[in-house]
Structure formats: structure tokens, C-alpha cells
Amino acid sequence: MKLxxxxxRLGLLLRSSDRRSAARHGLQPIHLQALRFLAQANRYxxxxxxxxxxxxxxxxxxxxxxxxxxxxxxxxxxxxxxxGRKTHLQLTAAGxxxxxxxxxxxxxxxxxxxxxxxxxxxxxxxxxxxxxQRDNDGRSFGICHTCRHFQTQGAGxxxxxxxxxxxxxxxxxxxxxxxxxxxxx
Amino acid sequence: MKLxxxxxRLGLLLRSSDRRSAARHGLQPIHLQALRFLAQANRYxxxxxxxxxxxxxxxxxxxxxxxxxxxxxxxxxxxxxxxGRKTHLQLTAAGxxxxxxxxxxxxxxxxxxxxxxxxxxxxxxxxxxxxxQRDNDGRSFGICHTCRHFQTQGAGxxxxxxxxxxxxxxxxxxxxxxxxxxxxx
DNA sequence: TTCTATCGTATCGACTCGATACTATCATTC
DNA sequence: GAATGATAGTATCGAGTCGATACGATAGAA
Numbered sequence: 001m002k003l004x005x006x007x008x009r010l011g012l013l014l015r016s017s018d019r020r021s022a023a024r025h026g027l028q029p030i031h032l033q034a035l036r037f038l039a040q041a042n043r044y045x046x047x048x049x050x051x052x053x054x055x056x057x058x059x060x061x062x063x064x065x066x067x068x069x070x071x072x073x074x075x076x077x078x079x080x081x082x083x084g085r086k087t088h089l090q091l092t093a094a095g096x097x098x099x100x101x102x103x104x105x106x107x108x109x110x111x112x113x114x115x116x117x118x119x120x121x122x123x124x125x126x127x128x129x130x131x132x133q134r135d136n137d138g139r140s141f142g143i144c145h146t147c148r149h150f151q152t153q154g155a156g157x158x159x160x161x162x163x164x165x166x167x168x169x170x171x172x173x174x175x176x177x178x179x180x181x182x183x184x185x
Numbered sequence: 186m187k188l189x190x191x192x193x194r195l196g197l198l199l200r201s202s203d204r205r206s207a208a209r210h211g212l213q214p215i216h217l218q219a220l221r222f223l224a225q226a227n228r229y230x231x232x233x234x235x236x237x238x239x240x241x242x243x244x245x246x247x248x249x250x251x252x253x254x255x256x257x258x259x260x261x262x263x264x265x266x267x268x269g270r271k272t273h274l275q276l277t278a279a280g281x282x283x284x285x286x287x288x289x290x291x292x293x294x295x296x297x298x299x300x301x302x303x304x305x306x307x308x309x310x311x312x313x314x315x316x317x318q319r320d321n322d323g324r325s326f327g328i329c330h331t332c333r334h335f336q337t338q339g340a341g342x343x344x345x346x347x348x349x350x351x352x353x354x355x356x357x358x359x360x361x362x363x364x365x366x367x368x369x370x
Numbered sequence: 371t372t373c374t375a376t377c378g379t380a381t382c383g384a385c386t387c388g389a390t391a392c393t394a395t396c397a398t399t400c
Numbered sequence: 401g402a403a404t405g406a407t408a409g410t411a412t413c414g415a416g417t418c419g420a421t422a423c424g425a426t427a428g429a430a
Contacts, residue, residue: 001297002303004288008199011196012240013318033197048377057418058419060378083427084427085426107317114312118187118188125195131295132202232409244408245389247409248409
């Protein structure tokens with residue numbers, strides 16, 4: 001199972017690279033992961049539960065991590081207008097600075113340069129990812145406009161699941177409710 | 186930088202999968218990583234320093250992790266015959282059982298099945314890996330017989346760096362001193 | 371209204387992790 | 401041989417992750 005060893009080792013290297021860049025900001029690797037996700041999450045996915053699912057933690061652990069990020073001033077929180085249980089999280093200016101400084105890690109960027117085209121590599125990894133997350137928790141966290149529920153509405157867009165209209169900038173973000181289109185469309 | 190996001194997410198899923206299977210044995214993900222490495226490490230690499238470098242930790246942290254694995258009876262340690270500073274680590278029968286049960290993680294195995302040939306994927310990942318570890322700490326931890334110092338000696342093998350003869354089973358193991366062959370050979 | 375599911379926080383104990391300090395052994399140099 | 405420096409490993413400390421458990425608050429359904 002050579003493929004596993006390669007991915008495993010790659011993950012190890014990226015993690016230790018993350019550890020170093022996180023340390024520059026007084027953070028842990030998991031904090032960078034959380035910031036990366038929230039920087040790309042749409043309005044249905046910028047909440048503690050979504051972070052919990054994405055990072056594969058329990059909600060208690062995720063809550064602690066997010067609390068620390070808020071305390072450090074990298075995240076701000078605002079209550080949902082309609083649902084009193086929900087909290088929406090946004091990167092502050094400081095949070096965006098940290099995110100920009102650490103994503104993607106410079107070493108990987110350099111490494112990819114020496115590889116030429118990455119198109120088929122990306123296709124293969126995508127396939128692997130889809131299979132894995134089917135097993136994991138069922139959530140794919142895909143990009144909004146590639147979703148089964150994504151609809152065009154005249155000149156605009158809307159989500160078929162919630163019925164809400166979507167702004168242009170939202171359709172490229174990650175969504176917790178994302179589902180692969182039914183095959184054969 | 187789509188490639189980064191894919192690898193990042195893949196690493197996250199594997200890690201959380203590791204976390205679950207580690208928990209079944211009362212362990213943390215890092216313990217599985219250590220066992221995986223030691224199960225493949227040759228006689229120059231089955232020591233705490235090698236684990237330290239491979240996992241990208243500090244030696245203090247690695248020492249603690251290994252101590253716990255010894256306390257749990259998954260690793261045994263024996264002093265080096267020639268160098269009083271060195272300690273060699275071996276998986277015990279219990280350690281091998283845990284390793285077999287958790288490597289590779291079942292979900293990945295299943296995911297790879299639906300992918301067909303993984304040859305070019307592996308080639309690409311290997312290239313990426315080589316670049317990354319050049320940046321990281323310089324050590325590639327490659328397989329003995331692919332090393333610049335690997336030599337055949339009559340019917341046997343030997344390491345050109347230490348001058349020691351190598352047994353057949355050793356030449357497929359990972360080595361801390363591994364160096365890519367000089368190009369053009 | 372009651373029941374249940376969901377969202378989020380608080381607390382506890384085991385463990386990771388880096389930093390620092392320390393011991394012991396080997397290698398080099400004088 | 402003795403001093404010096406490099407290498408291998410351990411011990412301890414504080415901050416933080418992490419799962420488990422418990423809890424409170426809101427929402428939705430029966």
C-alpha cells in the first residue's frame with residue numbers, strides 16, 4: 001500500500017510545516033485549519049458545528065478552539081437573526097492577515113512548481129477525497145455551485161434546499177449541505 | 186492553489202480516521218505514526234532521534250511519546266552494542282498487532298479501490314514529497330536499496346556509508362541516512 | 371405544551387508539544 | 401590523557417488539544 005505511505009508522509013510534513021508557521025503567530029496547527037475553513041465557508045457553514053464537522057472533532061473541542069481564536073482577536077462572532085441557537089463566525093482583519101501569511105504553506109507552493117501540470121493529480125485526489133468523506137461523516141463540504149441543490153434564477157442564483165437567493169460571491173464558497181449532483185445529469 | 190486544499194483536506198480526513206482507530210487502542214494519532222515508522226525502520230533508524238526527525242517533533246516530545254508506548258507494552262528498547270548513547274526500539278507482539286490493525290486505515294484502502302491505477306498518482310506524490318522534505322529538514326527517509334550509498338557485494342549487499350554488510354530483509358527498510366542517487370547514473 | 375433534536379458552552383483528566391535544563395556517552399583536539 | 405564540543409536521551413513545566421460528560425438555550429414537531 002504505497003499510496004497510503006506517500007499520503008501519510010505528505011500529511012506529516014505539511015503538519016509539521018503548519019506547526020512552524022502557526023507557532024510564529026502563537027497558534028497550533030488546528031487553528032490554521034479552522035481559519036482556512038472559515039475563510040471559505042458560506043453563510044450556512046460559518047458556524048461552530050460546521051467547523052466541528054469539517055475538522056472531525058467533537059463540538060466541545062471545536063468550541064474551545066474557536067473560543068481561543070476569538071480571545072486572540074482573529075475571529076468575531078455574531079448571532080443568527082432567525083435562529084437563536086446559531087452563531088456566525090467571521091475572520092477579523094487580524095485573522096485574515098494570519099490566514100494569508102500561512103495558507104498555503106510556502107514550501108508546498110515551491111514544491112508544486114517543480115511538478116508541471118497538476119491537473120490529473122488534482123483529479124485523482126478529488127476522487128480519493130470523495131470516497132473517503134463518504135465513509136467519514138457523509139459531508140463533502142464542496143463548493144456551492146457544484147451542488148445538487150444549486151439553481152440559476154433568471155440572472156441570479158439560488159439554493160434549492162433553503163430556497164434563498166445567493167449572491168455572486170457566495171457560489172464559490174464551501175457549504176456544509178453540499179451534495180454531489182445525481183449522476184447522469 | 187487547489188492542490189493544497191485537496192491535500193490539506195485529505196490529511197484532515199486521514200488524521201481524524203487515525204484518531205478513531207487509535208482510540209480503539211487507547212492511543213493518539215501520533216502513536217500510530219510512530220509505530221508505522223518503527224515497523225519499517227532499519228537498524229540505523231530505529232532510535233528516538235530518527236523518530237524525532239521523521240515525525241517533525243522535538244526530541245523531548247518524541248521521548249515522551251515513546252516512553253508511553255513502552256509503558257503500554259507496544260515497544261521494547263535495547264541499548265546499542267557499540268554506542269552507549271543509542272537505544273534501539275522494536276515493536277513487541279502487541280505493537281505489531283496494533284500496527285496491523287490500523288495501517289493502512291480501512292477507509293483509504295476502500296477509496297483507493299475505486300481509483301483504478303495509482304501509478305502516476307504515486308509518481309506525482311513522490312515528486313512533491315521529495316521537494317517538500319528537501320525544504321523541511323533534508324532527510325528523505327527513503328528505502329535503503331534506492332540510496333546513493335547502497336552497494337552490492339558479491340552475492341550480498343552493503344552500506345557504503347558505514348561499510349557494514351546488509352541482510353536481504355534490511356534493504357527494503359527506511360533509512361535515516363538515505364540520500365537520492367546522484368542524477369545521471 | 372410537552373417532547374425531542376440541535377446548537378453552543380463549561381469542566382475534567384489524559385495527553386501532546388515546545389522550551390529549558392540536565393546527564394551520559396562519544397569524538398576531536400590539544 | 402584531559403579538555404572541549406557534539407550527539408543521544410530523559411525530566412519537568414505550562415499552554416493547549418481532545419473526548420467525555422454534563423448542562424443550558426432555542427427550535428420544531430407531536
